[in-house]
Amino acid sequence: MEKTHSAGVNRSGELKHLRLRRQLQELAQGLKPGEALPGERQLEEMFGVSRITVRRAISDLVRDGELVREKGKGTFVSHGMVRSVLHLASFNDDMRAAGFQPSTRVITAELCEPPDAAASHLRLAENAPAYRLRRLRLANNAPVSVDESWLPPALLPNLLAEDLTGSLYRVLSASGHPVRRVEQTVQASAASADIAQLLDIALGAPVLLFHRRSFTGPEEPGTPIEYSISTYRSDRYQISMTLAQ
Template identity: 30%
Template sequence: MNRLSSDVRLPLYQRLRDQLAEQIANNRWRPGEAIPTEAALSSEYCLSTGTVRKAIDMLVNENILERQQGRGTFIRRPQFQSSLFRFFRFQSVSGERQVPESRILSIEPVTAPSAVSQALGLPLDAPVIRMIRLRLLDAQPVLAEEIWLPQVQFQTLLDTDLSRHGPLLYPIYEELCGQVVAYAEETLTAESINEVHARLLQVPVNSAVVVIERLARNYAGEPLEWRRSRGHASHFRYSVDIR
């Protein structure tokens, strides 16, 4: 029998939700894998099926789990690539959507600046990894990304030739470091670009660029990655369905 380890002042379903989220973050079940049935979890934790169902409902509403009719409840694997196209339109001359090429320019261990330590929930000057990545279309830079990671969890990346892996970072985090990104919060702003990023994007200094700031978290809600993606304003688009 498993025991709930979170705050005893919380309702049982909330404590079970926290326990399951922690186990998911610790890879008890992998993304795409089914969790035990409600009956099995009821037996494991000595809780009513109603309590278990409420805990699972919370995780479903948070997009950590997903129910599949007739099959069970599974760890949801989010699709982050689509977010790129929510804000930027990358098309060929014929109008076909294109996925930009990914090129990592640098990856190095540094101490966390104040903004980074605050975003990642780390002490000031904690060891972090700073990655600079370009996204290109037809060899022309369209996005410049500055990516920050806690070094303790992602040390393996410093000893790896990332060019031998695919263009998507989150599968690399999972495969090499055992760190699974479950969800992310994104903020959209605009700014005048400084000299460093203007050189990367090959635009004049002080040009207007769109900035997507993303904080990615694991299934337990712990920050894993903070990135700022700067893109050409000419590629920017915003669309929303209002019903």
């Protein structure tokens, strides 16, 4: 007789939303760019999963640029997005390498409910809290980016007692969980009212939006340690890469 398995996990131990993510990718591949996916309720019925599982899987694909969500209209197949693999370095290291003096102002450091994408990456139980760390990053005292990081309390029980005005990567390393690998996407966006005020730019000004999923641990694929969204002033930050065949 087969053993029963806990809700949300299939027989291989894979989370249901990851299985659904693959199914939605296959569904999207059968559609043209700009075509709409079925609504959330229909997807629930099609794949026999909960609404939160549907939303998490869609959030993953929206974040990765495969789907586009339009408020009040639905979810559509993306027309595509250019991605670049960037080097693994902290903001402080980046700024110092460029000849600037980095500094950080902590806006928010709290324990609260994370958004779906962060909860999914960190593999949190439903309704479990996470640390939210929101910081303004500066170079030579001029605002460059707003970073919002979500981190797992189970691995970092003393995080809020740490000095969070320096390198978060160094804090993670000192806690025994150094960042070993990241998956990152970059896209163009427009500054919201909140971001515009913090970065001292006009409402709707162009910004660069970085979504980063970080992992710790010596073995692949690693243990999720951080989910972050960083918003950079496009007139103060330039992406540089070296490509080879």
